[in-house]
Amino acid sequence: MSRILVTGSADGLGRLTAEALLTHGHDIVVHARNARRAGTLAPLVDRGAELMVADLAVREEVLRLALELRGAEPLGVVIHNAGVWSGSAVMPVNIVAPYLLTALLPRPRRLVYLSSGSHYGGHPTTGGVDWRGHRAGSYEASKLFVTTLAAAVARRWPDVPSNAVDPGWVPTRMGGRNAPDDLDLGHQTQEWLATSDDPEALTTGGYWHHRERRQPHRSVNDEAFQDELVRVLADETGAALRG
Ligand SMILES: NC(=O)c1ccc[n+]([C@@H]2O[C@H](COP(=O)([O-])OP(=O)(O)OC[C@H]3O[C@@H](n4cnc5c(N)ncnc54)[C@H](OP(=O)(O)O)[C@@H]3O)[C@@H](O)[C@H]2O)c1
Numbered sequence: 544m545s546r547i548l549v550t551g552s553a554d555g556l557g558r559l560t561a562e563a564l565l566t567h568g569h570d571i572v573v574h575a576r577n578a579r580r581a582g583t584l585a586p587l588v589d590r591g592a593e594l595m596v597a598d599l600a601v602r603e604e605v606l607r608l609a610l611e612l613r614g615a616e617p618l619g620v621v622i623h624n625a626g627v628w629s630g631s632a633v634m635p636v637n638i639v640a641p642y643l644l645t646a647l648l649p650r651p652r653r654l655v656y657l658s659s660g661s662h663y664g665g666h667p668t669t670g671g672v673d674w675r676g677h678r679a680g681s682y683e684a685s686k687l688f689v690t691t692l693a694a695a696v697a698r699r700w701p702d703v704p705s706n707a708v709d710p711g712w713v714p715t716r717m718g719g720r721n722a723p724d725d726l727d728l729g730h731q732t733q734e735w736l737a738t739s740d741d742p743e744a745l746t747t748g749g750y751w752h753h754r755e756r757r758q759p760h761r762s763v764n765d766e767a768f769q770d771e772l773v774r775v776l777a778d779e780t781g782a783a784l785r786g
Contacts, residue, residue, distance in 0.1 A: 545569055545570070545619030545620050545652065545653075545737070545738060546569075546570040546571075546572065546616060546617070546618050546619045546620075547564055547569050547570065547571055547572065547618065547619060547620040547621075547622065547737055547738075548571075548572040548574065548595070548612070548618050548620070548621045548622065549561040549564070549571065549572070549573060549574065549622045549624055550574045550599065550621075550622065550623055550624050550625040550640070550641075550644075551574060551576075551599070551624045551625025551626065552573040552574055552575070552584065552587070552624070553573075553574075553575040553576070553580040553581070553583050553584055554583070554715070554716055555715035555716055555717060556624060556657070556710055556713070556715055556729055556730045556733070557574075557622075557624035557625065558584075558587075559726070559727075559729075559730045560622060560624065560730045560733050560734060561573050561587055561592065562587065563730065563731075563734055564734055564737070564738065565587060565590055565591065565592055567734075567738070569738065570591075570593075571587070571591075571592040571593070572592065572593045572594075572595055572612075572618065573587050573588070573592045573593070573594055573595070574594075574595045574596070574597065574608075574625070575594070575595075575596055576596070576597070576598045576599065576600075577596060577598060578596060581594055581596050593615075595608060595611065595612070599625050599632075599635065599636045599640035600627075600631075600632035600635045600636050600640075600676060601635075602635070602639070602643075602675070602780075605639070605640045605643050605644065606643070606647070608644070609643060609644055609647035609648060612644075612648055613647070613648060613649070617649055617651070618648065618649075618651045619651055619652045619653070620651055620652060620653045620654070620655070620737045620738070621644065621645075621648065621651050621654055621655070622655045622657075622733050622737055623640075623641040623644070623645075623654070623655065623656045623657060623689070624657045624733070625640065626657055626717070627682075627717075628682055628717050629679065629682060630679055630680075631676040631677065631678060631679055631680065632676055632680075633676070633679065633680030633681065633682055633685050634672060634673060634674050634675075634676055634680035634685055635674070635675065635676040637680075637682070637685035637686065637688075637689055638674075638685050638688040638689050638692065638776070639674050639776065639779070639780065641656055641689055641692060642692055642773075642776045642780065642782075642784070643780050643782055645692070645696060645784065646776075646777070646780070646782040646783060646784045646785075647782055650700060650703055651703065652703065652704075653703065653704045653705075653736065653737055654693070654696060654703060654704070654705040654706070655705075655706055655707075655708060655733050655736050655737055656689050656690070656692060656693040656705075656706070656707045656708070657689070657707075657708055657710065657733070658686050658689060658690040658693070658707040658708060658709050658750060658759075659682075659686040659709055659710075660709050660711075660712070660752075661682055661683045661686050662683060662686035662687040662689075662690045662709075662759065662760055662763075663683075663687075663759075663760050664683035665681065665683040665684040665685070665686060665687025665688070665760065666681075666683075666684055666687075667687060667691075667760070667762035667765070667768055669688075669771055669772055669775040672684070672775075674776070674779045687760055687762065687763070688772060689707065690707040690750060690759050690760070690763050691762065691763045691768060691769055691772050692772065692773070692776075693705050693706060693707040693748070693750075694707070694748050694750075694759075694763050694764055694769060695769035695770070695772065695773050695784075696784070697747040697748030698748065698766065698769065699784065699785075699786040700786050701747065703747070704736070704744075704745050704746065704747040705747050705748065706736050706746075706747065706748070706749045706750075706751055707749070707750045707751065707759070707763075708732045708733050708736065708750075708751045708752070709750065709751070709752045709757070710724075710728075710729040710730065710732070710733070710752075711724030711725065711728060711729050711752065711753065712724045713725065713726045713728075713729035714726055715729075728753050731753075731754070732751050732752070732753060732754050735754060736751065748764075750763065
């Protein structure tokens with residue numbers, strides 16, 4: 544049994560992941576952007592989940608969340624699930640918040656980052672990226688960055704399995720009701736990577752789709768690009784990734 548944070552668990556895959564992990568007896572920390580969205584998590588809180596509230600698009604709120612989590616019982620696993628498809632919050636939510644939480648929280652036993660098949664369309668360049676979200680960001684690039692972050696963490700912290708998951712195009716609010724992939728398969732890989740003792744689930748640096756390891760965009764495993772991304776995010780946020 545492990546204490547597991549699932550970011551963005553008010554809806555979609557994050558909520559389904561949190562519900563399934565709760566059903567399997569894990570200690571779950573659910574997370575919503577604000578008090579109103581937190582209200583929708585009442586059924587999970589009634590079942591024993593702990594609740595955290597922070598808007599991941601707002602840098603100060605991410606820093607406060609990290610501080611609150613540092614003051615609480617350590618997390619065994621963090622599933623960086625929260626994500627947005629378009630608009631100015633893309634970079635802050637999809638890459639800056641996962642980076643900051645990774646850099647500022649004590650090392651957990653496992654890390655899971657939500658990627659996407661869209662990451663193949665991202666440009667592996669950090670120049671000119673608007674990390675603060677003053678203008679609309681590229682979803683494809685944000686997912687390439689977060690997939691690269693998962694691989695960079697795997698390299699730096701070899702004792703902490705750190706993996707990225709493409710959940711498939713599934714029918715959530717983001718995916719749309721006509722999305723063709725299987726909604727259950729869309730969250731099961733995250734749960735497996737977070738909790739299974741299967742030796743495959745304990746490997747690190749993978750890019751997974753439905754429990755199969757796939758080859759990500761070639762820049763993901765380019766150590767120079769990993770180092771550049773981590774350096775740029777450290778400069779941008781003032782938080783260094785140890786190790
Ligand atoms: N669905 C797909 O087909 C698909 C495909 C590939 C990858 N993914 C990835 O899978 C992850 C989950 O996606 P989903 O399909 O479940 O999307 P979703 O149904 O739109 O849910 C996204 C979750 O993230 C939360 N979130 C968004 N912005 C936030 C913010 N500023 N602060 C705090 N929480 C925030 C949302 O909260 P609210 O409900 O309050 O907005 C919601 O709980 C994302 O990282 C996404 O990129 C999804």
